[in-house]
């Protein structure tokens with residue numbers, strides 16, 4: 001029976017490994033939603049890579065029925081939220097689909113930066129926050145301190161916080177009771193009698209059924225054979241099925257105000273069901289869409305090339321396949337004199353990039369070369385034109401440039417106070433950041449606030465921060481806009497030939513240092529040839545660093561003192577294999593790892 005007074009919609013906010021999946025398992029068990037034996041296969045197996053990477057990429061909404069201690073039946077919809085900065089917009093839309101949020105914190109770890117950001121997003125969406133301190137069964141659990149941290153950071157009082165063990169199940173039914181008591185029903189946000197308004201908070205591609213739209217209905221109702229309109233994209237479709245996640249997809253007759261479920265409507269491409277879009281009835285549309293829709297744009301671009309040129313088509317097919325399920329992935333063909341035919345691919349962030357690369361290698365069995373990622377720069381030219389630079393090799397010659405702009409972020413680092421000095425030093429001295437101020441976050445934590453160029457945090461910032469803080473610090477960033485900056489392009493010439501794939505945009509103050517390290521690293525990475533190879537770094541038309549790879553007559557057979565023919569054959573084979581992994585630039589063979597030299601220049605110094 002549909003009665004929105006007894007529906008509760010909540011999202012789980014948790015840092016990686018704080019126990020979200022385990023808690024969902026317990027809730028499914030407690031509400032008898034699924035046969036225990038089947039649980040793992042059915043519910044969890046679809047997300048191998050996600051589990052391995054410790055992140056949730058797609059939403060896994062679940063509807064369960066719970067009978068309260070007072071004997072009232074409730075329908076609970078529980079959404080998990082992606083746990084990484086690259087997916088902040090998706091998180092904000094999942095939160096917008098709910099009235100409440102469970103802030104799940106591991107008592108042995110305390111509150112982490114990502115948790116704080118998502119909690120703030122939840123507060124912005126006016127959600128009722130329930131704290132759940134997890135892993136209280138562990139001897140190292142620091143329950144009281146975690147309680148204080150939650151209190152301090154998000155200002156909720158102790159009667160909105162429960163102590164649980166997702167592992168043993170202790171406290172989980174108290175958590176469900178608290179949700180029922182504190183989280184408001186969806187009735188205030190719209191009624192079944194109003195015109196249809198439903199929020200797209202995720203979408204998934206299915207080979208047989210097309211796009212499955214994950215939605216929260218705010219007003220009205222939607223059913224099979226209705227004509228629906230996506231207000232941002234302007235497209236309409238006929239509904240072929242509506243249903244709920246229980247936790248597998250179950251068809252129902254109507255999806256109505258307050259409910260969370262799915263819609264299938266013959267949608268072919270994921271780009272047509274954009275996260276944040278509002279669905280309404282095409283015949284009887286609402287006049288105003290739900291707030292908060294945004295086009296997501298890639299923040300980072302990198303070149304992606306097949307390991308061998310003949311795999312170009314396979315790589316294109318792989319990217320197209322991935323795009324079916326990933327509306328934020330963009331790519332265009334690109335041709336690099338150094339690397340041949342490949343693609344310029346736009347990503348939401350570095351993790352997104354890592355995931356895409358990894359999936360291409362795993363699911364499509366293709367070796368790929370990824371070039372050093374770059375942020376998007378803007379340049380104003382002397383002729384008044386403004387251009388966007390997604391590839392360093394497009395950076396115009398200095399004489400045409402009036403000014404260059406780069407993306408800046410607000411960066412927050414949460415850390416125990418003893419690492420403050422080193423972390424400020426990292427952000428400010430090494431990474432061109434500006435330290436703004438420090439604030440308190442619980443008993444033994446501070447938050448350091450910075451503004452910093454995005455380009456400075458996309459490579460190794462996270463690893464360095466972790467190393468300096470013995471793993472304790474966590475970070476979060478948010479784009480705040482473009483600022484003028486003194487940026488220059490470094491171009492690398494190997495044996496007098498420009499290698500475009502090694503071009504790099506860098507702040508003027510760092511040009512000499514980076515150019516020096518880069519040419520030295522390339523000297524290490526490129527094998528000796530039978531002739532001398534000069535490596536030169538140009539900046540603003542001048543050579544600012546150079547090194548030379550000495551000539552060497554390299555005869556691998558010299559190593560085999562006479563006789564053993566099979567050994568000789570093996571060596572020759574190996575040399576041939578090695579050649580395949582090289583790129584010929586003019587007469588020089590460059591190993592693939594040289595194209596990532598820039599990412600490696602710090603390795604030897606640390």
Ligand SMILES: Nc1nc2c(ncn2[C@@H]2O[C@H](COP(=O)(O)OP(=O)(O)OP(=O)(O)O)[C@@H](O)[C@H]2O)c(=O)[nH]1
Pocket residue numbers: 014015016017018019020021022023050051053054055056083134135136137138164165166167168
């Ligand atoms: N002792 C103890 N271990 C727990 C508890 N809850 C979760 N764990 C363990 O903590 C680890 C991480 O738990 P998950 O449920 O995978 O965490 P998650 O938040 O879903 O992680 P991601 O989805 O990978 O971000 C697993 O090894 C769990 O067995 C708990 O209450 N007590």
